[in-house]
Amino acid sequence: MKIIKVDTYEEMSFTAAQLIIQKIQEKPNAVIGLATGSTPLGLYKELIQDHHNNGTSYKQIRTVNLDEYLGLPTDDQNSYHTFMKENLFQHIDIPEEQTHIPNGQTEHPEAEGQRYEDLIQGLGGVDLQILGIGHNGHIGFNEPGTSFDSRTKIVELANSTRKANARFFESMQDVPSHAITMGIASIMDSKEIILLASGTSKAEALQQLIMGEVTEDSPASSLKLHDNVIVIADKEALSLVDIEK
Numbered sequence: 215m216k217i218i219k220v221d222t223y224e225e226m227s228f229t230a231a232q233l234i235i236q237k238i239q240e241k242p243n244a245v246i247g248l249a250t251g252s253t254p255l256g257l258y259k260e261l262i263q264d265h266h267n268n269g270t271s272y273k274q275i276r277t278v279n280l281d282e283y284l285g286l287p288t289d290d291q292n293s294y295h296t297f298m299k300e301n302l303f304q305h306i307d308i309p310e311e312q313t314h315i316p317n318g319q320t321e322h323p324e325a326e327g328q329r330y331e332d333l334i335q336g337l338g339g340v341d342l343q344i345l346g347i348g349h350n351g352h353i354g355f356n357e358p359g360t361s362f363d364s365r366t367k368i369v370e371l372a373n374s375t376r377k378a379n380a381r382f383f384e385s386m387q388d389v390p391s392h393a394i395t396m397g398i399a400s401i402m403d404s405k406e407i408i409l410l411a412s413g414t415s416k417a418e419a420l421q422q423l424i425m426g427e428v429t430e431d432s433p434a435s436s437l438k439l440h441d442n443v444i445v446i447a448d449k450e451a452l453s454l455v456d457i458e459k
């Protein structure tokens with residue numbers, strides 16, 4: 215695991231954007247795995263700005279998102295479909311049919327998990343996956359205790375995750391209890407992974423990731439078993455980890 219320590223959230227976002235743009239230049243039809251949450255917002259702003267200023271094109275790029283809430287209409291303000299459209303897709307030249315997000319409205323959850331796995335395989339696998347990290351070390355919506363063998367599936371959200379994400383909803387009751395997420399094994403199939411973290415609220419999760427053991431109690435620790443992971447984090451997120459810049 216390579217760790218890039220930066221000073222600020224902006225620097226984290228810029229650094230990640232440069233790596234993605236480089237990947238797109240090398241492979242214009244790359245499959246990019248995308249994440250939601252507050253963390254990648256700055257990265258998406260950088261990609262949009264670069265698209266406008268330098269013309270980086272997404273016409274052949276395919277994207278797959280990690281997860282979606284279960285039961286929220288696709289056009290709900292809090293669905294990850296809406297998040298991706300508003301924060302990235304509508305500002306770049308990617309054809310909508312090349313963007314993929316698990317279907318949180320499915321009546322056949324198991325079939326949807328398999329459909330999504332088959333879809334990713336059909337695209338040739340994920341070339342570069344972007345990840346955030348939850349306070350409890352979750353990646354995607356894979357909560358502590360998730361098997362490292364897991365594939366795309368329906369999961370129940372930890373109460374702490376629902377609380378952390380409640381800031382986007384009107385009330386705690388409105389936060390869905392379940393989600394559909396790529397599993398740990400699905401994420402680990404990605405050829406390259408970039409994990410982003412910013413702020414002191416992520417310091418314990420990063421301490422556990424970098425200095426702790428590999429254990430299913432800490433989903434992100436699975437990444438230590440992958441040989442092409444870059445962690446880009448600011449100094450607050452790395453404040454409990456003893457590394458030089």
Ligand code: GLP
Nearest residue numbers: 250251252253346347348354355
């Ligand atoms: C959600 C998402 C994760 C994300 C995490 C952290 O639960 N499913 O993919 O990494 O939240 O979010 P934030 O970046 O807002 O801290």
